[in-house]
Amino acid sequence: MIVAKTGTSTSFELSVSPAPTLVASVRRFVAELCGRVLADGDIAARVVVATHELLDNAVRYATQDASRIRVELHHVGDDVGVVIVTKNRLDEDRGRELQRLLDAMQASPDRGAYYRDLMRQAVARLDGPGLGLGRVHAEAGLDLCGRFEEGTVLIRAEGRFAPSKGPPLR
Amino acid sequence: MSGEILEIATPDLVTETEPKGDRITVRFVGSAESVTRDDLAAYLTAIHELALETKAVEVVFDLRALEFMSAACLRSMLAWLCELERAPRYVARFVPDGKSHWQRRSLESLASIGGEVVRLG
Numbered sequence: 001m002i003v004a005k006t007g008t009s010t011s012f013e014l015s016v017s018p019a020p021t022l023v024a025s026v027r028r029f030v031a032e033l034c035g036r037v038l039a040d041g042d043i044a045a046r047v048v049v050a051t052h053e054l055l056d057n058a059v060r061y062a063t064q065d066a067s068r069i070r071v072e073l074h075h076v077g078d079d080v081g082v083v084i085v086t087k088n089r090l091d092e093d094r095g096r097e098l099q100r101l102l103d104a105m106q107a108s109p110d111r112g113a114y115y116r117d118l119m120r121q122a123v124a125r126l127d128g129p130g131l132g133l134g135r136v137h138a139e140a141g142l143d144l145c146g147r148f149e150e151g152t153v154l155i156r157a158e159g160r161f162a163p164s165k166g167p168p169l170r
Numbered sequence: 171m172s173g174e175i176l177e178i179a180t181p182d183l184v185t186e187t188e189p190k191g192d193r194i195t196v197r198f199v200g201s202a203e204s205v206t207r208d209d210l211a212a213y214l215t216a217i218h219e220l221a222l223e224t225k226a227v228e229v230v231f232d233l234r235a236l237e238f239m240s241a242a243c244l245r246s247m248l249a250w251l252c253e254l255e256r257a258p259r260y261v262a263r264f265v266p267d268g269k270s271h272w273q274r275r276s277l278e279s280l281a282s283i284g285g286e287v288v289r290l291g
Contacts, residue, residue: 045271
């Protein structure tokens, strides 16, 4: 793992073997990190939820090797910029399903309404990445995009938030 | 602990169920990780059956000791809520950790789907 703090930015990158139980460990590490570098609990909670769901998807659907995650926190004036990137191997069918999902998410004018649709669809499906990514989009408030190349998928979640001066992370 | 309900007792999540009068109180302790999804789904089915058998008017979910709930487990909660919404016999009330930002957002999401059968706070 690499953790870097340069000026007003903090980032780390981690490689996780396909073990779903490790996702909680990474989430707790990110919560601890956010508690140290972000004064705002609301933004920190967004980062924690997004980290969990993105890594959970990456680990669950990775076809081989390790999944990688990078989390960046940037202080931009009074705002906080958040970038989370995951990278993993993925089979073609899953890749097409993911691309359709991300396209529909980006095209939706209303995050909340789209997420409610995803939740209703999720009830009928036992599995699939839709609900977790929808949660990143709607509840964490991050924009999502994906890049697919030669069996590898890179998901990028990004957002910029004004601190609310709320209570610390819980 | 009730005699009818098989509690969840995983390293991540523990449930404590207390039927009393016309109310069933459920306490979640720990974190509902993706690997707990099937356990949670089975538990919620059992809670639903117990609520029908005992003619409960309310099932209270005390989430104050819940660290996190994954989307996989939210899916199980959604399935149970939709089942309840199809034939409303009781109300689901969620008691959140008031300082938890993720709980506030996720419960608002659940409430937006659950309609009249969901109460927050």
